[in-house]
Every structure is written in structure tokens, then in C-alpha cells.
Amino acid sequence: MGLVIAVANQKGGVGKTTTTMNLAGVFQSEGYKVYVADADGQQSCMSWCAAAGPETPLPFRVGSIHRLDKMIGPEIAALANDYDVVIVDCPPNISDLTTARVLAVADVTVIPTDASPIDIWSSEGMIELVERTRVANPDGKFAILLNKANSKTLLHMQMSAILAESNVRVLSATVKQRELYRQSAALGRTVFDVRGIRGTKVARDEVSAVYNEILALVQEDEAEVVDGN
Numbered sequence: 541m542g543l544v545i546a547v548a549n550q551k552g553g554v555g556k557t558t559t560t561m562n563l564a565g566v567f568q569s570e571g572y573k574v575y576v577a578d579a580d581g582q583q584s585c586m587s588w589c590a591a592a593g594p595e596t597p598l599p600f601r602v603g604s605i606h607r608l609d610k611m612i613g614p615e616i617a618a619l620a621n622d623y624d625v626v627i628v629d630c631p632p633n634i635s636d637l638t639t640a641r642v643l644a645v646a647d648v649t650v651i652p653t654d655a656s657p658i659d660i661w662s663s664e665g666m667i668e669l670v671e672r673t674r675v676a677n678p679d680g681k682f683a684i685l686l687n688k689a690n691s692k693t694l695l696h697m698q699m700s701a702i703l704a705e706s707n708v709r710v711l712s713a714t715v716k717q718r719e720l721y722r723q724s725a726a727l728g729r730t731v732f733d734v735r736g737i738r739g740t741k742v743a744r745d746e747v748s749a750v751y752n753e754i755l756a757l758v759q760e761d762e763a764e765v766v767d768g769n
Contacts, residue, residue: 542573542620543758545627546646548639550665552632555652555687557584558721559750560629563650564600565730566744566751572624574600577616579638580631581606592728599733612638613645634669643673646680648754651708652687652715667708681757683709685750688717709757713749718742 547560560576568574578585589602605628608615619626628646630639643649651666670682715721720743724734731743 546649548630550634565732575623576602
């Protein structure tokens with residue numbers, strides 16, 4: 541069964557869709573068969589895919605699972621039987637039961653957040669949802685991704701310290717605010733397959749670092765099983 545990754549936060553504008561699509565890009569570039577499942581009512585992943593155009597489609601599949609309600613978990617499981625990696629873009633609202641249903645079946649949940657007080661406060665509700673989800677999904681892994689980051693600022697360091705006190709892991713890898721991510725989205729591409737734009741290497745390195753940490757989380761789980769035997 542394939543790896544299921546949820547990308548979730550209760551606040552919009554934190555880079556959920558950008559994280560989802562570029563994670564799909566890095567997994568595909570590493571040889572995985574990838575499916576992006578758009579569970580957000582805004583259908584931003586579907587719009588991103590449409591921007592690519594029929595003549596130059598994205599190198600991975602994108603489909604909508606919005607409005608599946610109680611069937612969203614079984615649908616994700618079915619997709620995971622056909623794909624190596626399923627990445628789900630969740631709604632920016634933890635009151636929407638869709639998010640809880642996705643987290644309940646996800647192997648890894650990535651929570652992108654900006655290093656600002658408002659976004660950190662917003663993420664507190666998301667962390668509470670994570671704690672509740674752990675009851676139903678004790679094997680699930682959860683991690684916060686600092687997005688649109690500037691690690692040199694005092695605010696970034698302060699917010700990192702606050703998040704580190706939570707029971708949710710904070711990824712060492714961060715993604716900086718770069719115009720390249722917006723430009724790639726406008727073209728319907730990811731930083732791994734966009735052409736004609738400068739600065740792609742540093743962006744690819746950023747996303748690849750996140751990819752490596754996600755794999756490390758999964759491998760931790762596998763190592764625990766081996767040790768247990």
C-alpha cells in the first residue's frame with residue numbers, strides 16, 4: 541500500500557497547496573508514482589493542474605475527492621493501492637470533518653505554517669486536532685513545516701522555539717518565501733519541472749530537504765517494527 545501524506549492547517553494562505561504540489565513534484569522526480577488528491581473546497585490543486593494545459597500535463601495525477609464525506613477515507617485507501625504516494629490537500633478549516641477523516645488515514649501529516657504570531661496561534665487548533673487524531677491513528681506521524689521562512693530573523697527563532705514546545709515535531713527543513721513558487725504555480729508547474737525561470741535549484745533543494753525528512757519519519761516507523769520483532 542502506498543504512502544499517504546496529508547497537508548493540513550486550519551488557516552488559509554500558509555502554503556498548503558504549494559507544499560502539496562511541490563512535494564508531489566519531488567516524489568515524482570525520485571521515481572514514485574504520485575497522485576494528488578484535492579480535498580479542499582477551493583480546488584486549488586485542480587486549478588493548478590488546469591493551468592498546466594492539456595499539451596504539457598503535470599508528470600503526476602491530480603484529482604478531486606471533495607464532497608466524498610464519509611467515503612473519503614476508503615477512497616484514499618483505494619488510491620494508495622494504485623499509487624506509491626498519495627498527497628492530500630486538506631481544507632483550511634478543522635471544523636470541516638474532511639480534515640479529520642483524512643488525518644485518520646494518513647501515514648504522515650505535514651502542517652505548513654508561517655513564522656508569525658497569527659499563524660502560530662492558528663496552528664494551535666491544528667495541533668489539538670492532531671492530538672485527537674492520534675487516538676484513532678496512533679501510528680500516524682505529524683510534523684510542522686515552517687513555510688515562507690526567514691531563519692535569520694528574531695521572530696523566526698522565537699516562533700521556532702514556541703513550536704518546539706508542542707508535542708508535534710518541527711521539521712529542520714524550511715521553505716523560504718520565493719517568487720519562484722508563485723511563478724511556477726501560474727505556469728501550472730512545480731519547481732521540479734518548470735523551465736525558463738532562474739533560481740530553481742535552491743527551491744528544489746529546499747523541497748528535497750522536506751522530502752528527506754518525511755522519508756526519515758516513515759523509516760523511523762519501520763525501524764520501530766524491526767526492533768519490536
